[in-house]
Amino acid sequence: MGRVLFAWELGEGLGHVSRLLPVAQELVKRGHECVFAVRDLGLAATRLADHGFTLMQAPYAVLPQGRLPFSVGAYGDILGLIGFNEPTRLEALLRGWDQVLEMVRPDLVIGDYCPLLCLAISGAMPVIVLGDGFTLPPADGPTFDALGNRRPSLDEQELLDHVRTVQRRRGRPAPETLPGILRHAQPFIITLPELDNYARRRAPGVSVGPLQPLPAPVEAPATCGWFAYLSLSHPSTPALLATLTRLDPTGSAYVRDASPQERAALANQGIRIHETPQDLPAAIGAAGVLVHHGGLGTLEVGLAVGRPQLIVPRQLEQRLNCALIGGWGGAVSMAVSFTAKNVQDAFLRLKEPSFPAAAGEKAAELQRRGPFGSLQDIVRASEIHL
Secondary structure (H helix, E strand, O other): OOOOEEEEEEOOOOOOHHHHHHHHHHHHHHOOOEEEOOOOHHHHHHHHHOOOOOOOOOOOOOOOOOOOOOOOHHHHHHHHHHHOHHHHHHHHHHHHHHHHHHHHHHEEEEEOOOOOHHHHOOOOEEEEEEEOOOOOOOOOOOHHHHOOOOOOOOOHHHHHHHHHHHHHOOOOOOOOOHHHHOOOOOEEEOOOOOOOHHHHHHOOOOOOOOOOOOOOOOOOOOOOOOEEEEEOOOHHHHHHHHHHHHHHOEEEEEEEOOHHHHHHHHHHHOOOOOOOOHHHHHHHHHOOOEEEEHHHHHHHHHHOOOOOOOOEOOHHHHHHHHHHHHHHHOOEEEOOOHHHHHHHHHHHHHHHOHHHHHHHHHHHHHHHHHHOOHHHHHHHHHHHHO
């Protein structure tokens, strides 16, 4: 039997671990050993601690605090933010992954949003990467495609020169192009095609759809409650929840990144706060409106269940997700800065008949297109190497 390293390197929230967990569970059933190297040990433990997996800290880049030094217009700019524009920093991170690989000695690596790890391995062992329409761009072009209507900020040739310098120091092969850092990994795009920014550029067979069957549509409850899955790192989260509670006290929220004391402080304001992550289909189905930051996993479940969505994006990926669903008529997106009046207006809009109707139509369409479920395809591809 084989040993598999599951890796989460970039990105926030529970979505990345949640995508890796079902694959690990299936491989364990088949007798394989699974080890996790994760970006956020505390957060990952909320999903993994009860499953008996070994957890370790993944090497990852600490992003600049506050205002970014440049705008992100393509995946190459993201690489610049995480160390590709500084050879010393890049080499340190790659050698960190070298140490993890030396410690674990896996037969296979399965990663989610892990460009540094892909470069560290550079074909030395088999790699499977799960991704979506943002975290895993096509690797077959001379440069990375622009994101939406944005323009790249950094010179990819300069980033590639840094990669070649560091790889030479490490005695490892260098890619011919910057997207080539991903070319040795077998990609699986595990989201709906309409939520993939690069859908038109995907090679056949790469897009396999959601890992698990999406939940069936659920009739909206008679009460007009709401369920929120938010992060306390968004500075407006407490005010947003307070406003929603004033509008409808039947709503509830799970706030990740919140300490027990912070959850208690929110509860003392009359906000109904869950202490642990909720079963998303059940929590969303029991509410009239879904409130979240725009992560793809939550977005997909909301679409499948058929709920109007109030989206409060925190970063570029989530804003791009908002743009992708903007024409469907079942969601409202908030601006970067918003007031209590903005929240009230958006919430009342979502209660208008057109929004539940549009959300219901999309849910019915997804049900007709299903069933989804690419998990077994990924497990079969994994076992080829084990």
